[in-house]
Amino acid sequence: MMELPSREVSGVALSHDVQSQPGEIRIDPMTPGDLPLVLAIERRSFPTPWSERAFASELRDNLYADYIVARRGHRLVGYAGMWCILDEAHVTTIAVDPEFRGRGIGNRLLTALEERALRYGCRRMTLEVRVSNHVAQRLYLRHGFRPCGIRRGYYVDNGEDAIIMWRDRLDPPGPVAAEGDDAPPTGRDAGLQSGMEPATGAGAAPGGSEGP
Numbered sequence: 001m002m003e004l005p006s007r008e009v010s011g012v013a014l015s016h017d018v019q020s021q022p023g024e025i026r027i028d029p030m031t032p033g034d035l036p037l038v039l040a041i042e043r044r045s046f047p048t049p050w051s052e053r054a055f056a057s058e059l060r061d062n063l064y065a066d067y068i069v070a071r072r073g074h075r076l077v078g079y080a081g082m083w084c085i086l087d088e089a090h091v092t093t094i095a096v097d098p099e100f101r102g103r104g105i106g107n108r109l110l111t112a113l114e115e116r117a118l119r120y121g122c123r124r125m126t127l128e129v130r131v132s133n134h135v136a137q138r139l140y141l142r143h144g145f146r147p148c149g150i151r152r153g154y155y156v157d158n159g160e161d162a163i164i165m166w167r168d169r170l171d172p173p174g175p176v177a178a179e180g181d182d183a184p185p186t187g188r189d190a191g192l193q194s195g196m197e198p199a200t201g202a203g204a205a206p207g208g209s210e211g212p
């Protein structure tokens with residue numbers, strides 16, 4: 001059984017590791033004290049939000065879990081999390097305060113997860129996304145994730161299917177150039193083009209409600 005390394009790997013501090021200038025975005029590990037603000041964003045972002053207990057349990061009990069927050073000044077504007085198991089990172093959640101969307105914060109959070117996953121020894125990353133969530137799919141495509149399967153009826157609130165996406169090579173972290181093109185196709189188009197097959201049980205997410 002693998003245990004996540006401490007918050008410091010190879011002498012590189014993971015806390016405050018994305019340096020910030022005044023007015024810029026800073027990435028920090030999520031702490032229990034962040035949960036009220038995290039939950040406020042969570043409830044505005046997902047039809048079946050995680051409970052405070054679920055987040056607290058992830059922070060306290062799950063040795064595989066790594067959760068971060070994005071702050072602008074003192075304001076918490078987004079968060080994301082993943083499970084790192086052996087060489088695979090599984091993104092469990094990512095959300096940005098609706099008032100701050102479209103300003104690159106989701107991109108920063110995903111890049112930070114990728115950097116941290118690499119330091120934890122992960123080489124691949126996976127996630128699930130609703131077939132209707134084209135904004136998130138576009139973010140993932142820009143980061144080199146590719147659709148490779150469908151979980152039928154995965155989301156419990158409306159029975160919507162999930163697209164399973166994988167990024168096979170994590171380095172370098174951050175957005176990557178699309179192969180042979182300047183812009184990647186949209187998630188739905190990309191999924192259709194790739195001839196996705198129904199998923200097997202491998203790599204299943206914590207649950208069909210976008211949370212554990």
Ligand SMILES: CC(C)(COP(=O)(O)OP(=O)(O)OC[C@H]1O[C@@H](n2cnc3c(N)ncnc32)[C@H](O)[C@@H]1OP(=O)(O)O)[C@@H](O)C(=O)NCCC(=O)NCCS
Nearest residue numbers: 045094095096101102103104105106107129135136138139
């Ligand atoms: C998905 C989410 C985290 C993106 O965060 P964000 O801060 O708005 O995203 P960014 O500003 O960093 O944009 C990153 C990319 O997302 C895509 N994107 C963002 N806003 C978009 C929009 N309105 N329309 C289309 N694509 C959009 C783009 O590809 C963008 O990259 P680009 O500007 O280089 O093209 C945010 O929309 C969110 O919190 N949604 C609700 C929760 C959710 O659906 N989470 C994902 C669950 S799988």
